Amino acid sequence: MEKKFRSFEQSDPSYGFKNLRFVTIKSDNLHGRGDICLYIPDNCPSDAPVVILLHGVYGSAWSWALSSGVHEQVDQAISAGLIKPLILVMPSDGLWGDGSGYMKQKKQDFEQWIVEEVIEATRQIATEQVTEASKFFIAGLSMGGYGAIRLGARHPNLFTSFSGLSSITDISDFSLFVEESLSNYQMDTELSLIDxxxxxxxxxxFFRFDCGRDxxxxxxNRKLHKQLLEANxxxxxxEYEGGHSWDYWKNNVMKTILFFNLRF
Structure with a gap:
């Protein structure tokens, strides 16, 4: 396979834990280095499906694994025969400000970082497990939910399905979480998920999203649901019990995985 990245550092699997691997690559779209955390199960077959999980504001590549234990939940579900073996890919958002929104900005393209470079890096790391027949899925929480739904909708030829948990649904909602000016996120005309x-x-x-009642x-999220119904x-x-917290996300992320599993 042609090596796309000028620099590519990968953790030694023999020192890893729970089948996690950590990768740092030099990214053209970030104009710097980007981090990715991957879960690759034991005895993972070829043509394995890939689920990309996007974190929320303030987080990074470690957030999903080390704040929710999603890799352990997936590992247990695979062992129990509840889901087919899959690869989890958990990239950073590019580490801009409080959160990049996974969008193109003036100097960096955080959308292409995900849909181009993270996917290429996954193929380079899991060369035996990820093939042209592998299906890709994308999900995320909060800002990552916004990113997952937005990128899933914008790249339907790339993603088989997508899911959002507690998602930001419009660019205006970023002001609830970030201190940076919203003008940084306005390089694109499609700034609300419904648009x-x-x-x-x-x-x-076909896709899904959920949110805690608190x-x-x-x-x-209720408004987006209504808008989608009106648009047919x-x-x-x-909706489930809970708020905007890791307790909610760790308790409900497997609903997304099970939804995707029906499409593997």
């Missing part, structure tokens, strides 16, 4: 989804509805895959973003766009929306 992005409607603009790409012709090829959009979440500060619950009304925004097929989707699944669910």
């Amino acid at each position: 992005t989804i409607v603009a790409n509805r012709a090829g959009i895959p 979440d500060l973003l619950i009304e925004q 766009i097929a989707h699944v929306y669910q």
Whole structure:
């Protein structure tokens, strides 16, 4: 395989834990280095599906694994025969400000970092497990939910499905979490999820999203659900107990994995 990245540092699997690997690559889109955490299960077959998990504001590549133990939950589900073996890919958002939004900005393209370089790095790391037949999925929480739904809708030929947990649904919601000016996020015209989804509805895959009933973003998620119904766009929306916290995300992330498993 042609080596795309000028520099590519990977942790030694013999020193890892719970089948986690850590990678740092030099990224053209970030104009610097980017971090990725991967979970590759034992005896993972070829053509394995890949689930990309995007973190929220303030976080990084370690957040999903070390704040929710999602890799352990997936490992247990695989061992129990509840889901097919899969690879988890948990990249950083590029570490801009409080959160990049996984969007193109003036000097860096955080969208292409995910849809181009993170996917290419995954193929380079898991050369035996990830093939042209492997399906890719994307999900995320809060800012990562915004990113996952937005990128999933914008790249339907790349992602088989997508899911958001406690998602930011409009660019204006970023002001609840970040101190940076919202003008940094306005390099694109599709800044609300409903606009992005409607603009790409012709090829959009079946998708889901959920939110906790005590979440500060619950009304925004209910509004998006209503807008999707009015636009006659097929989707699944669910609400559960909980707020905007890791307790909610670790307790509900497997619902996304099980939803994806039906499409592996």
